[in-house]
Amino acid sequence: MSLRATARIAADADGSLPVLTSDGPLALRRTRAAVPGWTRVTVVGAMSAPLGGDRLAIETEVRDGARLRVDSAAATLALPGRSPEPAAYELRLRVGGDAVLRWLPEQLVSAHGSDLRVRTDVDLAPTARLVLREEQVLGRHGEPPGTLVSRLAVRRAGAPLLDQELAYGPGASGGWDGAAVLGGHRATGQLLVVDPAYEGAPPTARPLGESAALTPLAGPAVLVTAVAPDALALRRILDAALDELAPE
């Protein structure tokens, strides 16, 4: 049986979580924040979901002035299901005025035979800040990848700031593993930092070694894009960028 589940989080400026609703495999726990003044939520239960046909969603609202960190206890593993339908995983993130969201989940692993569509929609108030990490690992160790299509659309004050769709695996259009897209790499990821402070002096674009680059967007934001042979090498690049751009 395929399942539908929507977990919900809402964080307030006083550090409270007026909404913290787990659903199905998406179990949410309030965990201890490393930094005072922050609220932290950990997704603990999504380990072997989503399966084919599942429709999972997490809705997160960071209300005006709130500071929320969301992470996960383990990697999310996309697996084949009984349904021929692809699985869907939707993340809807809203960040209010003077609010901050650090969205730092573990990797998404696309197992052989799986078919997953991820959609991340982010709506930012003009004074909101965001740190968002996304990592995709194509196949568990030594296996060919499943099909993974991931769209990331970020709007700030209603205007598009970043809109990207990545598609890999046997169900993707051709050329995804060629020299233009992945070039044989099996892990790819991004770190997005949106900060109104970049409005005046954005960091300048620069390559980060051979397989990553730091790029200021057309709005007050920086995107680090990386490809790597495996999840570990990818995390090393993104961790270094996180330390530089937005240390906790």
Add this chain to the structure above:
Amino acid sequence: MTASRSALLVLADGRFPAGGHAHSGGAEAAVKAGRIRDAAGLEAFCRGRLHTTGLTSAGLAAGAALGLDPYELDAAADARTPSPALRTAARRLGRQLIRAARAAWPGPELDALAAAFPRGAHQPVVLGVTARAAGLGPEDAAHCSAYETVGGPATAVVRLLGLDPYQATGVLARLAPEIDEVAARATAAARGGVGALPAASAPLLDITAEQHAAWPVRLFAS
């Protein structure tokens, strides 16, 4: 107005003086990194570029040809182009294209676009408005844009590797059915408005564009 097949040939001609010859579409960086060594590497590169950047550009071009708001399209193009080197190249090429377009198909819409974007609009947006001015439809604009995303790298690799030009042309011919498919998808999406436009992207193209822009010596502008 009936779309003129010959106008499409004029616009799609590699000799159309709009600056494309100085851009490799990321192929120069891929050649240097050893990711393109032969016709097979070129084909994989072009196929990947076609289904990512090509689809996204074709959608923007089709949208502009349909008469969608150029400001919204240009903002959508910015959001789909994280690399500043590629945004600069796209605007520069947009400005070069509008110069040629206004000489070829003078009209108020191109004049207005040039006045609204003195630093240049993203090239696919200009391409779509140019297609309108030439009496062409959204499918034509999408075809032209999709074809450019593979034609440019193929020409560049002939120059960079001394690749047999017959092999390079063979690559383009083999990609033709996929170019048609990408153009059709892009056009269908554009009919749904700016919000429905494709956003397919390619990590290596974005990463290597910044590496390429930092080289002190290079043959191609992008």
Add this chain to the structure above:
Amino acid sequence: MHLDHGHTHHGAVSADAHRPDGTRRALRIGLGGPVGSGKTATVAALCRLLRDTLSLAVVTNDIYTREDAEFLLREAVLPPERIQAVETGACPHTAIRDDISANLEAVEELEDTVGPLDLILVESGGDNLTATFSRGLVDAQIFVIDVAGGDDIPRKGGPGVTTADLLVVNKTDLAPHVGSDLGRMARDAAEQRGDLPVAFTSLRSEEGVGPVADWVRERLAAWTAAPVPAA
């Protein structure tokens, strides 16, 4: 918000002699010629000689991006904002003849950023004897060859030698050492070029570029004196 369609804007036609504000744009002179004949050295010498009396800028078209531009920057012949490099995708002759859009962008950007200019020198990357500039890009062109390249070049002709508004035969000081016959070169050039002028130069001294500078000044006087054609 949609674009208004009533607006008109200058600059659609490349050979237009106007700036967007209706004033006369800078005179554009192209310099072409084979590799190593001394194009960049000629540009550098012209800049040193003319920069005190004229407002000028340079556009380079390198085979390898920025090499010539960086030579000019190192030599400090002009402030860096007056030197622009155009990338040519390994085909400099395409950028100066078949698709001049990047060069037009560069000359217009120079006029926009450093203010009204009298003269812009557009230097081609070293190429073969057939490379000439489009009339849509430059108002006049100089073709630079040198005696060390062989004294039979004028006789062989080719569009550069035959049609350039000025033919410069450079490195005359080397003629005795490489066995080139300057008299023969002059006779052959006259035969190929009819009344079009030829200048013999040696850039070993500061004044060596004098005949070229004089020719440039004449062209500039004629350009300035001509009535601004109707837009």
